[in-house]
């Protein structure tokens with residue numbers, strides 16, 4: 001058995017896929033989640049895939065006493081992956097304090113408790129949103145950080161700074177900051193996937209719900225951008241590939257004494273795909289038509305951004321591998337499993 005890892009937000013979308021990969025790599029996982037945007041049945045899915053049920057604590061990471069108790073009841077945790085955060089850009093504009101409190105209190109509590117609990121490293125979920133609208137694509141980790149366009153984005157920027165300041169102060173911990181591009185898809189078993197609550201804000205869940213007939217029509221937000229087909233371009237990364245990057249990062253952080261105390265990696269495929277291309281990829285992968293119309297631009301959207309993932313490829317030894325068609329099929333299988 002490898003080290004014991006605490007996965008905060010472990011019943012959520014990326015957290016559940018990462019827990020599967022950690023367990024399959026031999027790690028022992030403890031999950032804490034307040035179930036605000038996920039549910040307990042996700043644990044059944046994880047168990048069905050891996051044959052092991054992770055330890056589960058229902059609790060809120062913004063409460064430091066809950067975390068203190070967790071570290072007492074689960075001694076020997078060596079690493080943390082921090083997924084517990086609010087992530088809806090639009091909502092963050094209307095409820096900024098919720099975002100600052102959830103995202104920052106959680107991180108500060110974890111960092112503060114790490115030394116006394118003997119935890120050596122923390123992997124932090126950041127986002128390509130820290131780059132704003134890039135001057136050049138693909139974008140690498142040395143690109144300037146632009147002023148955040150939402151409180152959500154700002155929590156990611158501030159969190160990165162908090163980690164860097166804490167490590168610079170001599171705290172006996174290490175961190176790997178992972179800047180995700182656009183995670184999509186589901187586990188190939190269709191036993192876990194994304195569980196959007198209410199009307200999905202993100203493209204792929206909206207698309208699969210439309211294909212399933214739950215939504216009438218997908219709206220493409222703008223076709224007058226300065227891109228080949230006029231729709232926005234993103235770097236869509238398969239959630240299973242993304243999950244595997246966390247396992248690699250964890251092992252690098254815990255098993256190598258000589259790595260830098262803070263490292264930052266972009267996690268993307270290196271390929272830009274437009275909204276219209278994504279719809280087409282879904283249709284050709286599944287044979288299912290997606291009714292869509294062209295609508296107005298969505299406020300705050302970035303025109304085009306995709307990753308230069310060379311650093312992750314070379315330093316982490318990780319590469320995104322799942323072809324887009326397979327990702328689309330997994331997303332569709334998961335949607336069909338969810339039903340209407």
Ligand code: UD1
Pocket residue numbers: 087088089127128129181182201202203204206218219220221222232233234275298301302305
């Ligand atoms: C953004 C952030 C990302 C953040 C995520 C959280 C950037 C570059 N990305 O992703 O860091 O983690 O929000 O939610 O800031 N679209 C449609 N119709 C729809 C929905 C989306 O056309 O119904 C288009 C959008 O205009 C966009 C693309 O699909 O071009 C992807 O949108 P979405 O899935 O919401 O992700 P981002 O906004 O890129």
